[in-house]
Amino acid sequence: MHDANLIASASGFHAWDAMAPAALSGILKRGPFHSSAETGCGGSTIVLSHASHRHIAFAIEGKDQTLTELRRQTDLRSENVILVEGETRDTVPAYQFEGELDLVLLDGPHAYPLPQLEFAYLFPWIRLGGWLVLDDIQIPSVYELFRFLEKDSCVVLEEVIVRTAFFRRVSVAEHGPDGWALQGMNRHTIWRYSWRDRLRRLLGRS
Numbered sequence: 001m002h003d004a005n006l007i008a009s010a011s012g013f014h015a016w017d018a019m020a021p022a023a024l025s026g027i028l029k030r031g032p033f034h035s036s037a038e039t040g041c042g043g044s045t046i047v048l049s050h051a052s053h054r055h056i057a058f059a060i061e062g063k064d065q066t067l068t069e070l071r072r073q074t075d076l077r078s079e080n081v082i083l084v085e086g087e088t089r090d091t092v093p094a095y096q097f098e099g100e101l102d103l104v105l106l107d108g109p110h111a112y113p114l115p116q117l118e119f120a121y122l123f124p125w126i127r128l129g130g131w132l133v134l135d136d137i138q139i140p141s142v143y144e145l146f147r148f149l150e151k152d153s154c155v156v157l158e159e160v161i162v163r164t165a166f167f168r169r170v171s172v173a174e175h176g177p178d179g180w181a182l183q184g185m186n187r188h189t190i191w192r193y194s195w196r197d198r199l200r201r202l203l204g205r206s
């Protein structure tokens with residue numbers, strides 16, 4: 001299938017909930033992938049079923065019967081897709097991954113801290129040089145994760161297409177069980193709550 005036709009068909013599926021066509025093209029152009037995963041499903045699943053040999057989508061049926069309708073789509077290469085039904089807070093932590101992922105798309109539930117929880121469980125599986133794609137960064141709970149990633153040395157921001165951010169994994173360094181001080185977002189403590197301690201240290205008092 002021609003790329004332009006694939007994008008047109010995918011972005012027409014549940015168009016009210018779909019990613020921007022340019023963002024779907026942004027995923028497609030980074031492929032082909034050996035293995036990938038996404039939270040939520042829709043046009044992106046159709047695109048990734050063509051771009052990836054083994055794609056896992058974690059999603060609920062929802063009021064729009066998305067899973068049922070997706071299974072009916074003739075453009076979906078179902079032989080390349082595993083649909084895992086259920087809330088991601090349950091399904092993602094329980095899933096037994098078989099190996100590294102080339103790309104992970106987070107576009108399932110957007111309520112805080114669900115994108116953050118999905119990130120915690122899925123990010124370790126992304127290979128060095130693989131992509132983390134974050135859709136709907138206009139939503140403050142998702143934007144918070146975007147801001148964390150922007151400051152972190154484990155990824156670089158390649159581009160933002162409309163409201164979808166494409167990060168590339170550039171480090172596999174582990175920060176240990178509580179390496180908060182090594183995270184970019186924690187480089188500076190919150191002055192309002194830390195000035196007393198800093199002043200005490202400056203004056204040489206414990």
Ligand SMILES: C[S@@+](CC[C@H](N)C(=O)[O-])C[C@H]1O[C@@H](n2cnc3c(N)ncnc32)[C@H](O)[C@@H]1O
Pocket residue numbers: 013014017018019039040041042043044045058059060061062066086087088089107108109110
């Ligand atoms: C914005 S849509 C995804 C759009 C899709 N990426 C596309 O390109 O068309 C959000 C999806 O997340 C699913 N969803 C919402 N809450 C969920 C949850 N708690 N667990 C799993 N999936 C959820 C919805 O059913 C829907 O399929």
